[in-house]
Amino acid sequence: MRVHLDAEKCQGHNRCYALAPELFDVDDYGQAVLIGDGDVPDGLEDKARLAASNCPEYAISITD
Amino acid sequence: MTDTVENKQTAPEPIIGPSPEGTELWEREPYDAEDYGEVADYRTDFDHAWPGYNPNAPEVWKELRESGCPVAHTDRYGGMWAPITHDTVHEVAYDTDNFTSRSVVVSTLRPGELSLPAPIGVAPPISSDPPFHGVARRLLLPPFAPKKIAPWEPEVHALCQRLLDQMGDIEPGETVVDAALQYAQHIPVNIIGRMLGFPEEDEDLFREFVHNTLERINQDPRERQVDDEKRLDLYIERQVQDHIENPRDDLTSYLLEAEIDGNKLQPEHVTGSIILLLIAGIDTTWSAIGSSLWHLAQNPDDLDRLVNEPELMDFAIEEFLRAYAPVTMARLVAKDNDFHGCPMKKDDWVLLPFPAANRDPKQFEDSDKFVIDREENRHAAFGLGIHRCLGSNLARLELRVAVQEFIARFPKFELAGDTRWSVGQIRGPRELPVRILETA
Numbered sequence: 001m002r003v004h005l006d007a008e009k010c011q012g013h014n015r016c017y018a019l020a021p022e023l024f025d026v027d028d029y030g031q032a033v034l035i036g037d038g039d040v041p042d043g044l045e046d047k048a049r050l051a052a053s054n055c056p057e058y059a060i061s062i063t064d
Numbered sequence: 065m066t067d068t069v070e071n072k073q074t075a076p077e078p079i080i081g082p083s084p085e086g087t088e089l090w091e092r093e094p095y096d097a098e099d100y101g102e103v104a105d106y107r108t109d110f111d112h113a114w115p116g117y118n119p120n121a122p123e124v125w126k127e128l129r130e131s132g133c134p135v136a137h138t139d140r141y142g143g144m145w146a147p148i149t150h151d152t153v154h155e156v157a158y159d160t161d162n163f164t165s166r167s168v169v170v171s172t173l174r175p176g177e178l179s180l181p182a183p184i185g186v187a188p189p190i191s192s193d194p195p196f197h198g199v200a201r202r203l204l205l206p207p208f209a210p211k212k213i214a215p216w217e218p219e220v221h222a223l224c225q226r227l228l229d230q231m232g233d234i235e236p237g238e239t240v241v242d243a244a245l246q247y248a249q250h251i252p253v254n255i256i257g258r259m260l261g262f263p264e265e266d267e268d269l270f271r272e273f274v275h276n277t278l279e280r281i282n283q284d285p286r287e288r289q290v291d292d293e294k295r296l297d298l299y300i301e302r303q304v305q306d307h308i309e310n311p312r313d314d315l316t317s318y319l320l321e322a323e324i325d326g327n328k329l330q331p332e333h334v335t336g337s338i339i340l341l342l343i344a345g346i347d348t349t350w351s352a353i354g355s356s357l358w359h360l361a362q363n364p365d366d367l368d369r370l371v372n373e374p375e376l377m378d379f380a381i382e383e384f385l386r387a388y389a390p391v392t393m394a395r396l397v398a399k400d401n402d403f404h405g406c407p408m409k410k411d412d413w414v415l416l417p418f419p420a421a422n423r424d425p426k427q428f429e430d431s432d433k434f435v436i437d438r439e440e441n442r443h444a445a446f447g448l449g450i451h452r453c454l455g456s457n458l459a460r461l462e463l464r465v466a467v468q469e470f471i472a473r474f475p476k477f478e479l480a481g482d483t484r485w486s487v488g489q490i491r492g493p494r495e496l497p498v499r500i501l502e503t504a
Binding site (some may be wrong): 029053 | 211378442450
């Protein structure tokens with residue numbers, strides 16, 4: 001599973017960082033940044049889905 | 065004693081006419097709120113400041129949706145539209161070409177071009193449009209980023225505990241406390257005042273400023289003028305001057321030291337941003353805390369689950385924010401446009417009721433039901449698009465800690481009388497009597 005972040009769409013709601021801090025960090029401006037290259041480690045698939053389905057701006061997507 | 069009449073600030077007479085250029089305040093025709101009585105049909109006479117609206121807002125939105133009316137209208141305020149579906153609210157929020165943020169609080173008068181120091185607006189960045197908006201916003205983002213807000217958590221816990229202690233001896237089954245007046249309203253004002261570096265004893269003044277700005281919108285601004293000592297602009301000028309003389313580690317000094325392209329901010333930018341932080345930070349979060357406790361007071365099953373399953377808290381907080389979002393924003397139409405068949409004219413008001421969008425069944429399953437562990441929750445409580453609430457991380461922290469501390473102290477409580485709701489764009493309980501049934 002891979003997780004993708006569209007930085008143009010991110011408005012800094014920080015839901016992903018709250019729900020999946022293993023996959024997302026935030027910068028000094030509160031904008032989301034991916035940790036690593038987007039490969040979701042085993043066991044974190046649910047957190048990745050949770051982050052994607054709680055982004056109000058639809059900035060996060062998931063591919064298999 | 066002072067003569068309040070002589071001490072009043074003299075506001076300019078508004079210009080009457082169709083969208084005059086180069087004016088301060090204007091209105092299309094002389095406006096008298098008393099010409100408008102009770103709202104009979106929200107489709108054609110929508111009024112968010114009608115006292116019956118906030119207590120019954122979810123029913124109003126449901127009726128509008130079910131009657132096939134995604135965008136309501138009214139002649140009040142010189143002409144206002146109210147999109148109420150998620151799609152239409154989303155569309156207006158994203159369309160900064162057709163809708164300007166020059167004024168985000170609906171009023172009987174409209175701000176003309178001279179009333180705002182362009183491109184700053186009265187309270188940047190909320191009142192700014194692109195491209196200046198991005199510059200002003202970028203300045204304010206760092207102090208409100210998650211890692212800068214998290215260290216305030218122990219302070220919020222201590223404040224909430226102090227407020228609960230101040231309620232005195234509690235006799236379970238007997239004692240009634242006002243969860244809005246004795247608790248919710250004190251939390252955000254204390255924290256934002258301290259972040260700005262303003263004296264804690266001025267909290268009552270801040271609340272009065274907010275009331276003036278947000279709840280008295282049906283009064284002519286000329287009649288809303290207040291004594292000099294209660295004027296927000298003069299108060300902030302004094303605080304800013306004090307910070308210029310005695311810089312310290314707080315938000316006011318941060319703004320005074322901030323630069324855009326190597327230049328310090330213009331004085332009206334600094335004071336405008338402080339006004340924004342004070343007003344936006346106070347009764348919004350107070351409303352969210354109050355509504356959440358209002359819900360728990362009437363839903364003992366949800367209260368029990370939250371007490372016994374603390375791991376639900378983060379989901380519950382988002383669901384409180386979805387179901388009881390406090391903030392409706394507004395825009396002015398920037399140019400004539402056809403919005404889904406609605407002939408919008410330049411300078412019409414457009415409400416942005418994010419709370420209504422959050423109840424849209426097309427966007428949320430069981431949208432009128434409070435689901436404490438709702439896992440998919442893309443709610444719009446903090447807005448959508450470039451004006452997403454800057455203070456959302458602080459608001460979430462305050463809301464979560466306020467609920468945690470209240471239910472830790474009072475694991476059972478119920479409504480004990482009439483709830484009084486706010487009037488206007490910020491929706492929440494202003495009086496919330498609850499009877500404490502059990503103490504920890």
